[in-house]
Amino acid sequence: MAFFGLVMEYDKSKIFHFSRAHNSSNPKLDLSAIGTSILKSKTYWQYLGFYFDRRLSFKEHVRFYSTKALTTVKAMGMLGNSTRGLLPLQKRLLYQSCVVPIATYGFRLWYFSGAPTKAQVSLLATMQRKAALWILGAFRTSPTGEIEALAGLIPIHLHLKKLVKRSCLRAATLPSQHALLSLLSAHPHPQSLALLTDVQSAQLRSPLLDTEASLLNLTERFDSLHPETCPGCRLLDNFPDHVSFHPCDHSNGRTRKLQFDTLDCLCHEASSDPSTLVVATDASVIPPRNM
């Protein structure tokens, strides 16, 4: 490295061993031979706010973020209690918008099919229980499910399940050359799921499998790099004066009547003007339960 003019800063170096074996050693790295100190192995590795532990169970990650969320909930306690302060509806909004995103940060790392998640979900459920108690101002011995139902908070394991499913589906909107899509079966890659042996496939537990399974039912295709999506090349950028929208104020009866009178006039004009075409469009969807 010195040949290329690079200097290795050993003081800033870290060492980390991944292993799922029981009682596996976490040895130090002795660098005294090159005149620097011994590198001590770390228990956790933090990167982009994710806490990697040696077994990749992400218990430390969830513990950190559930504690952070719990601290936030405790701090929010000063904003209101059962008799004064914020309304329960406002407290719920605050919890859902400010606390849940903290608690579920990086959930795709550890929440996927086949992963042991009981301990992690339990930590988050404890945090949500405290939040539900604060929202309702209920007694601390109230049953968890009951206060969650009254506060309108879906149990955290179902919330995570929903987030995972929706997140998996979003992979369809990625560009076709994206690294994630290239690892799925439909796109050949040396490490693709399609190239795994049967034994490997049976043993594999990965968020990629969830993504692949989610995309099976989706027939829609997306083009995120289409020229029409580029700023400056969109239709409204090129022809802003050619397109107009005329909203209707649904709550005001007078404006609504005015809107319909204008539409009547337009239809009357169009019937005598061959250069104007009126098109009425509507769609109907059968509710999913009846499909």
Place this chain on the structure above:
Amino acid sequence: MSSSKAPAGRATALDAELFAIRLGVVKATSFDVKRIIIITDSLTAARRAVNAFVHSGQAHSLAIVQALRDFFTNHPDHSIHFWDCPSKAQWSLHFLAHEDATSTKIAAGRHPATSLDALRSKSTAACLDAWRTSFARPSSQGHYFLSLKGGIKNLL
């Protein structure tokens, strides 16, 4: 006056409205006209129709945008106007389209075209259903919650 209709597959209401606008716009631009007036009950779908960013039903938006680009190019007097008309108002021309759409029921089939938002809302509905059924599970009753009266409408 002419009409056309087509099945949109498994889609949300917004996707279906977007598809309906696509049918209308593509057909309208095939005629020799200068001004097109689209009457719809979803102005959100109309705004999506002329913006082909990545969203559920992007293919419909791209088809509309392509048709309109051809329609506008070299014709400064050509224009399209989207008018909002709520279905509840039962305004004459739109009511005909509404009646036609709601009276048509097409079975989804074995492998229907499925939009992104349809699957996303389905996954959300599945989780809400799981929550709803968890209230009736004997293992949870009395432990995690007591019986509620009035259903989910009495939430906060």
